Amino acid sequence: MAKIESVNVKKIFKIKKGGNQYDELPALGGVDLKIEQGEFMVIVGPSGCGKSTFLDLVSGLTLPDSGTITIDGKPVTGPGLDRAIVFQQNALFPWRTTLENVEFGLESTNPDRDNRREIALDYLSLVGLSGYHNHYPHQLSGGMKQRVSIARALALNPDIMLMDEPLAALDAQTREFLQRDILRISKESHKTVLFITHSIDEAVFLGDKVAVMSARPGVIKEILDIPLTAEQRAEDDVVATKEFVQSRLILWKLLKEEVVKVQESQIRFQNQAVAQSPARGIGNGLINAVRVLTKI
Template sequence: MPESTTPSVIPKIVFEGVSKEFTVKDRAGHRQSTRFTALDDIHLNIAAGQFVVLVGPSGCGKSTLLDLLGGLARPTSGRILLDGEPIDGPGLDRGIVFQQYALLPWRTAQGNVEFGLEATGVPRRQRSAKAKEFLDLVGLTGFEDRHPHELSGGMRQRGAIARSLAYDPDVLLMDEPFAALDAQTRESLQDELLRIWQRTGKTVVFITHGIDEAVYLGQRVAVMTSRPGRIKRIVPVAFDSRTATDDLRSSPEFARYRHEIWSLLHDEVARAQQLEKEEASV
């Protein structure tokens, strides 16, 4: 069912009955194929400046949903609106950060941040100043001339975030951007991302497998079902402040939200695992 919204507030992003199917050939390589439903009847509204996190079991269609929002794929049915207009392809109004850093290895950190600005026709002198501004924003001042192989994993991901922010997209799409990092670096970048979000006011849609990460970052956590992916429930996460305490993750409030989301996910994870077993035995 569609989410209820206040009539006077127009959402930044709207998913209206969005479904996505794929054609899958059988394993024997025969011509026979079947239709595979990744997403089914997604209804979701996201307000401007909101930080929304998607969680769900493996294979539930989280990344597919983000691809649709990024314009990298099209829904089989339904539509996605951005500022009231249907999304029909990629655009500079959306920046994407993937789990893989996707930095150009032959460019320096600054050169990577400038890359998107070149495509938009920003003059060279302005590109340089803007790149330095966003490298500073993500804490990479002093590393402008380093190539990706000279940077740690966390630094490379900071560079990818800076590159996505530099051309000033309205919406930042993030597909498990911290999954490959060690725990300490991941928590550090979570704090950095919150700081950047609070400073820039971007609308953020963030995918994760981690419940703790979802609770720590998200104003709203959308819990998805096992395949085909649907929105099972949206959990509002309301802390008095995410920066007022150094021990938010150990607070009773945090534990309560974590338990609520895990309870919603538990059956879905079990269903996804059972489905995997059934498909493996075919």
């Protein structure tokens, strides 16, 4: 049985138009995806394709409009401690020290104070931040903050780590170091990881598999196995290997089509907006008014 299984999952957003009228915006158009135990699955897709929406659905923070998501065969009905999320940025509580942030999730499950502290300190050192436990988030760099976020998620010892572009806001060097740490930690702790990114390099470097999502409404367009071994990934020149370069190229071609679609639809949308400009609205209003008057 797959660890996480998504069958024909659809999600439609309702956007208020004013009054009781809503516009429907289909975000996900039937996502099918299977993630095995211990697998590192990366989802890439053009911006706005619904990657994060899908992650929210797996986390249980929102529920699908149709289709089902199951974890170990059980449907997701809400958030659970078997899944922990690492958000993009600034999701640390600024009023808590790093240690207290890492302890946060444990507070509702582990009543033993000293034990909580011990666990939190362990995870802080796992992400390379021992000695920073009394710092407040604003005293840390962006990369350090994300390390704390990862420690906070890991501290719950979840089966599944859900990572929503956790490195997107970081500079290139910090990003590379953190990618390596994430890879190491996830393999050592045998976590199942669902990782969202818009960086193809990141996807190839991290993923056992990379799923390419289509432009909105998002569906899984293709799933690519990344043939890199753990040894290859550990090397500094992994990006120069034949496997890396080929995977990267295939992914880029798949993704490019979708990015072009997004751009085209944006241009269409702009044209529409011009067509429905206020001047035109007033014109229509006048015509309607004349119609009403002539009827009388």
